[in-house]
Amino acid sequence: MAKQIEVTDVDAYYSGHKAIEGISMTIDARAVTAFIGPSGCGKSTFLRTLNRMHEVIPGATVTGKIRMEEQDLYGAGVDPVSVRRTIGMVFQRPNPFPTMSIYDNVAAGLRLNHRYSKSELDGIVEESLKGANLWNEVKDRLPKPGSGLSGGQQQRLCIARAIAVRPQVLLMDEPCSALDPISTLAIEDLIAKLKQEFTIVIVTHNMQQAARVSDKTAFFNLAAQGQPGKLIEMDETTKIFTSPSQKATEDYITGRFG
Amino acid sequence: MSAVTPEIQRISGLRRFKDKGVQVLVYLAFAIAVVPLVSVLWMVIANGLARFDMEFLTHSMRNIGARDAGGGAYHAIIGTLEQVALASLISVPIGLLTAVYLVEYGTNGRLKRSISFFVDIMTGVPSVVAGLFILAFWILILGMPFSGFAGAMALSILMLPTVVRAAEEMLLLVPNDLREASYALGVSKWRTIVKVVLPTAFTGIVTGVMLAVARVAGETAPLLLTVFFTDSINNDPFSGPQMGLPLYVFDQAARPNDTAIDRAWAAALTLIIIIMLLNLAARLITYWRSPARKR
Numbered sequence: 001m002a003k004q005i006e007v008t009d010v011d012a013y014y015s016g017h018k019a020i021e022g023i024s025m026t027i028d029a030r031a032v033t034a035f036i037g038p039s040g041c042g043k044s045t046f047l048r049t050l051n052r053m054h055e056v057i058p059g060a061t062v063t064g065k066i067r068m069e070e071q072d073l074y075g076a077g078v079d080p081v082s083v084r085r086t087i088g089m090v091f092q093r094p095n096p097f098p099t100m101s102i103y104d105n106v107a108a109g110l111r112l113n114h115r116y117s118k119s120e121l122d123g124i125v126e127e128s129l130k131g132a133n134l135w136n137e138v139k140d141r142l143p144k145p146g147s148g149l150s151g152g153q154q155q156r157l158c159i160a161r162a163i164a165v166r167p168q169v170l171l172m173d174e175p176c177s178a179l180d181p182i183s184t185l186a187i188e189d190l191i192a193k194l195k196q197e198f199t200i201v202i203v204t205h206n207m208q209q210a211a212r213v214s215d216k217t218a219f220f221n222l223a224a225q226g227q228p229g230k231l232i233e234m235d236e237t238t239k240i241f242t243s244p245s246q247k248a249t250e251d252y253i254t255g256r257f258g
Numbered sequence: 259m260s261a262v263t264p265e266i267q268r269i270s271g272l273r274r275f276k277d278k279g280v281q282v283l284v285y286l287a288f289a290i291a292v293v294p295l296v297s298v299l300w301m302v303i304a305n306g307l308a309r310f311d312m313e314f315l316t317h318s319m320r321n322i323g324a325r326d327a328g329g330g331a332y333h334a335i336i337g338t339l340e341q342v343a344l345a346s347l348i349s350v351p352i353g354l355l356t357a358v359y360l361v362e363y364g365t366n367g368r369l370k371r372s373i374s375f376f377v378d379i380m381t382g383v384p385s386v387v388a389g390l391f392i393l394a395f396w397i398l399i400l401g402m403p404f405s406g407f408a409g410a411m412a413l414s415i416l417m418l419p420t421v422v423r424a425a426e427e428m429l430l431l432v433p434n435d436l437r438e439a440s441y442a443l444g445v446s447k448w449r450t451i452v453k454v455v456l457p458t459a460f461t462g463i464v465t466g467v468m469l470a471v472a473r474v475a476g477e478t479a480p481l482l483l484t485v486f487f488t489d490s491i492n493n494d495p496f497s498g499p500q501m502g503l504p505l506y507v508f509d510q511a512a513r514p515n516d517t518a519i520d521r522a523w524a525a526a527l528t529l530i531i532i533i534m535l536l537n538l539a540a541r542l543i544t545y546w547r548s549p550a551r552k553r
Contacts, residue, residue, distance in 0.1 A: 056441055058365040085444025095435040099457040109443030112453050158439070165443055 002029040002199040003168040005050065008065040011228070012042070012049050015059030019045045021228035023064075025218060027169075032191060032200045034210035034237065037220030038252065042229025043203045046220070047171050050201065051087035052080040068168065085113070088167035092174040094154035096146035096161070103142040105157055109165035124164055132160035133190050152183020159190065169199040177205060188213050207253055211241050219249045299530070306527030309520040315528070319489035327517045331525045333491040334506035337406055338532065340495040341485070341502055342475050344410035345417055350467055353421030360422070361429040362451055380419040388415040389480030397484070404486035406495030409502065412480035417470045424466020428459040461544040468540040472533045478504040503529040 005027040012020045020042035027033050027050075035043040048054040049062045052073065066073045073083050096105045106125045110116055116124070125142075129135040134156040138149070146157050155175060162170060172191075176184040191213050194200060204210050210217050218234035233246045244250045317330035356373065364370025392412040396402050432455050440450040456463075486499035487509060503525050510522035 051442065053438065053442060056438065081441075081444055081446045083444075084442055088444075089438075089442035091435060091439065091442075093435060095433070095439045097436060097439070097454055097458070099454075099460070108440070108453075109445065112440070112443065112445040112449050161439075161443065 002197065003069045004029040004199065005169065006065075006067040007050075008067075010046070010049055010062065010064030010066060012045050012054055013061045013063075014057065018228040020049075020220075021230055023231045025231060025234050027199060027201060028216065029199045030195060030197075031215040032195050032202060032213050034214035034217045035201065035203045035220060036205075036207060036210050036217060036252070037229070037232075038222070039205075040225070040229070041220040041222045043220050044173050045229070047173055047201060047203050048089075050169070050171055051089055052083045053089060055080065085109075085165055086167055087169040087171060088162035088165060089171045090155070090158050090162050090173065090175050093178050094151055094158050096149075096154050096157050098145070098147050100146060101143045102138050102146045102149070102157060105146045106160050106164050108161060113165070128160040128164035129157075131163050131194070132156045133186060133193075134160055150183070152179050152186060155179060155183065155187060156190065159187070159194075163194070163198070167198065169201065170194065172200065172202040174203050174205060176209065184209070207241075211237060217241070219244070219246070219252065221248050221252070302523065302526050302530060305520070305523035307524075309524035310527055314521070314524050318491045320491070322489070324513070325515050325517065329521060331501075331503065331506050331521070331528060333488065334501040334503045334525060335528060335532070336491065336493060337409075337485065337495075337500040337505075338475060338503040338529070340493075341406050341410045341413060341481070341500070342471055344407060344495060345413035345474055346467070346471060348410065349414040349417040349421050349470070353418050354425050354463070356418075356422045357425035357429055358451060358456075360426050362447070362455070377419045377422050380415070381423070383415065384479075385416055385477050386479035386483070388412045389483035391415065392480070393483040403497060404484065404499045405497055406485055406492070406500035406502075409481045409485035409500065410495065412484050413474040413477060416477060416480065417474050420470035420473060421467055424469065425459070425463050428462035428466060429455060431462065432458045460547060464540050464544050468537055471536060475533055475536075476504055476529060478508050481505050482508070503532070 007023060007025050007027070010020070010023045011018060023046055035047065037043050045054060050066060050073075052062075054060050054062055062074065064074075068086070072078065097108060100108060103125055104111075106128050107116075107121050110121065110124060126135060126139075129138060134153060137153060138157075141148075146154065149157060155178075159170075159175075176187050179187065188209065191200060191202065195215075202210075202213065214237045216234060217237045217240040219232045219240065220229050221232045222229045232248050233240070233244065235245070240249060241253060244253065313328060314330040315335070316332050317328070318333035319329045319331075320333075322329035356377070360370055360373060364373070389412045392408050392415075396408050396411065397404065402408065436454055436458060437450055440454045441447075445453070481502045481504060485502060485505070487505065488499040488501050492498050492500045506525045507522045507529070510518045510525065513519070
């Protein structure tokens with residue numbers, strides 16, 4: 001299910017303003033890759049280029065190459081909708097569809113794309129909710145609205161919704177920043193479990209979290225305000241947090257700036 | 259820092275006085291706003307009840323002489339319901355699609371700005387001008403007869419900008435997070451709009467459409483020039499003159515006898531009740547559709 005992503009020299013722009021510059025990296029399959037760096041350094045922007053969500057914003061463009069296995073995601077004739085179906089995304093704030101029940105929320109990605117039989121859907125919904133460690137908490141109230149859940153449960157509902165469409169890769173944009181420590185722990189456990197099946201990329205402001213959950217860590221930084229963000233270094237997480245090769249990385253993780 | 263250290267004090271008399279003063283003003287403003295509403299309702303109910311009976315609701319004015327009592331507004335009720343339904347049928351789809359274009363597709367282009375501009379202009383079109391336009395274009399140039407449909411077209415011109423603006427406001431209120439969540443699931447843009455954005459904005463759009471309906475249901479001027487007057491029942495809005503409740507009120511109230519004046523009041527009451535019932539129906543639909551009910 002999981003696939004590797006190969007990024008070569010990617011720049012991203014917001015209406016002419018360059019937000020990130022010259023990013024190249026390899027994102028391993030069946031592993032967790034964490035993006036860290038100060039606010040405004042382009043981590044989220046870069047994450048959004050990976051599943052072509054960046055271009056949803058009016059005036060936003062991307063140059064460079066992003067390949068998933070042998071497929072060029074930005075190749076001519078590639079349907080961005082199908083890219084997003086293969087590379088799922090979880091957002092900073094939990095955003096279940098307010099008009100839909102818990103069940104419908106999980107089934108949304110499937111229903112909105114294809115026709116499924118009731119029993120097929122039931123199976124996928126149960127499997128996805130179990131996959132998101134939410135099944136036991138909601139199995140008795142599937143027809144109730146998803147907005148009635150707590151913040152942490154809503155976020156796990158969003159994860160269930162994302163994995164229900166069986167993506168190859170799961171992108172997470174600060175998935176725990178709006179959650180309390182217990183819900184955060186639940187999501188981190190979940191990430192550890194999901195990486196056996198998916199390629200996971202997570203943006204986080206919490207360095208302990210990056211150290212806890214990720215196998216590899218990429219540090220992003222920008223030279224000055226208004227300058228494009230750049231990838232400073234990327235390595236095994238243990239190496240980044242013990243002996244980074246760049247001075248800026250060390251300064252950041254030891255709390256000297258950012 | 260040269261500022262005086264703040265200390266905890268009692269609320270000053272002046273502040274308490276200002277607080278009470280503003281409170282009184284707010285209540286007063288509310289009372290003044292309610293006076294016309296209540297008095298209109300009161301007048302219409304008090305004067306309208308005299309003739310608000312089964313005969314009024316089930317009979318037309320056919321063969322009712324100038325000074326006769328009796329008669330009713332059945333033909334006008336039918337006319338108003340059909341004209342408003344047709345007007346909604348024309349303006350709601352166009353208005354909704356326009357709003358969807360403005361919010362979801364028009365990304366600050368010239369087309370979006372000019373549509374917005376013309377919608378604003380349409381909001382300011384006096385209702386009689388809408389009637390005149392249909393009279394000139396549909397009836398005089400194209401040679402179509404007076405009909406309920408011509409009236410409905412004039413009403414839809416007045417309804418359209420209200421529907422566009424209301425739907426646009428509601429679509430703008432849908433958080434972008436939901437659109438992104440849907441895109442991120444690999445759902446195409448139009449499916450996102452149909453399955454996520456519109457259902458989320460549904461209750462608000464229904465309320466907006468109801469406001470537009472309530473507004474045009476009471477319009478007299480555009481009907482005056484397009485549906486003509488008739489005392490008979492005409493169930494077919496596409497041919498021949500048809501009556502409408504506002505026209506009926508206008509017609510009856512202009513007559514010198516008390517019997518006609520009573521009919522005018524009863525018709526006004528009927529119109530208010532119809533609009534109230536429509537609003538109630540809309541409330542029920544939104545209540546029935548709201549996610550809170552499933553809790």
